[in-house]
Amino acid sequence: MSSPHHPESGATAVQARPDDETTAHREEAGRVTSRVREFVRRWLVFVIAVVLWELVTRLVQNPFFPPPTEIAAAAGRKWFSGPASSLFLTEEVHTDLLVSLGRVFGGWLIAVVLGVGLGTLLGRSRTGMDYVGPLMAFVRAIPPPVLVPVFLVLLGIGSEMQITVIVFGVVWPILLNTVDGVRSVDQVKVDTARSFRIPRGQWVFGVVLPAATPKIFAGLRVSLSLALVLMVVSELVGSTNGIGYRLIFDQRAFDLPGMWAGIVLLGVLGYLLNTLLLAVERRALSWQPSSANAVGG
Numbered sequence: 001m002s003s004p005h006h007p008e009s010g011a012t013a014v015q016a017r018p019d020d021e022t023t024a025h026r027e028e029a030g031r032v033t034s035r036v037r038e039f040v041r042r043w044l045v046f047v048i049a050v051v052l053w054e055l056v057t058r059l060v061q062n063p064f065f066p067p068p069t070e071i072a073a074a075a076g077r078k079w080f081s082g083p084a085s086s087l088f089l090t091e092e093v094h095t096d097l098l099v100s101l102g103r104v105f106g107g108w109l110i111a112v113v114l115g116v117g118l119g120t121l122l123g124r125s126r127t128g129m130d131y132v133g134p135l136m137a138f139v140r141a142i143p144p145p146v147l148v149p150v151f152l153v154l155l156g157i158g159s160e161m162q163i164t165v166i167v168f169g170v171v172w173p174i175l176l177n178t179v180d181g182v183r184s185v186d187q188v189k190v191d192t193a194r195s196f197r198i199p200r201g202q203w204v205f206g207v208v209l210p211a212a213t214p215k216i217f218a219g220l221r222v223s224l225s226l227a228l229v230l231m232v233v234s235e236l237v238g239s240t241n242g243i244g245y246r247l248i249f250d251q252r253a254f255d256l257p258g259m260w261a262g263i264v265l266l267g268v269l270g271y272l273l274n275t276l277l278l279a280v281e282r283r284a285l286s287w288q289p290s291s292a293n294a295v296g297g
Helices: 007-060 068-079 091-123 126-140 144-155 159-183 187-195 200-237 243-252 256-284 289-296
Strands: none
Touching: 007 068, 068 091, 068 256, 091 126, 091 159, 091 200, 091 243, 091 256, 126 159, 144 159, 144 200, 159 200, 200 243, 200 256, 243 256
């Protein structure tokens, strides 16, 4: 015996599909609108500032403050007017930009290893911190730029001097934030690790450092910005290449649009490096919802 046919139920099922599609389209449109609003809110003030800069400098006609269009033209001439075989990149990209980035990353990575390593040791040893604390307070109070002549005499002109200046200046926020992060590890976790007699290495890498990661990243963000500053400062004096060297060269040659192009380049590099580090931080702190939300904001 055949079951009775109900056309109404089939019609209802057919009608539900367009409704679902409409809802999905609305949700997608809402997400797109939200992204557009976020983009406008993030960049509107910046665009207005650039437009005002262009208008004011065109009216004032001060050679020391060229308009953004002239700066962009100088940037294209300096870095993107090379042959097609080298992707239109000029020799200056290789001799100055890449060299400076190598110094920044080299010095910063060395400082990260030293800062996190020593900070972990000192954070777990109050006695050790009592011994070296006064010396650290004295040394980190010395402004790194004043030691450029000293390192220049000891190491000569070259990347070794610039990297040493960067390491000396940026290691402190990493080290001190690591010490603070290690000391703030929950005592319950410490007691649990001792109760189960977890090996020291496993305890440090599995318990201490993950718990201290938020504060370590706070030090990393500060140190990365500082590394960019110290790279420029060290290249202004003891270098024959790099962004800092090119800045002072353009200033002395009265190539002011080229000098401003270098200044804008430093701002762009700082923004990109900070954005990259924030992305890494979000990934590393994804297991901590509160920290991830704070980073995202």
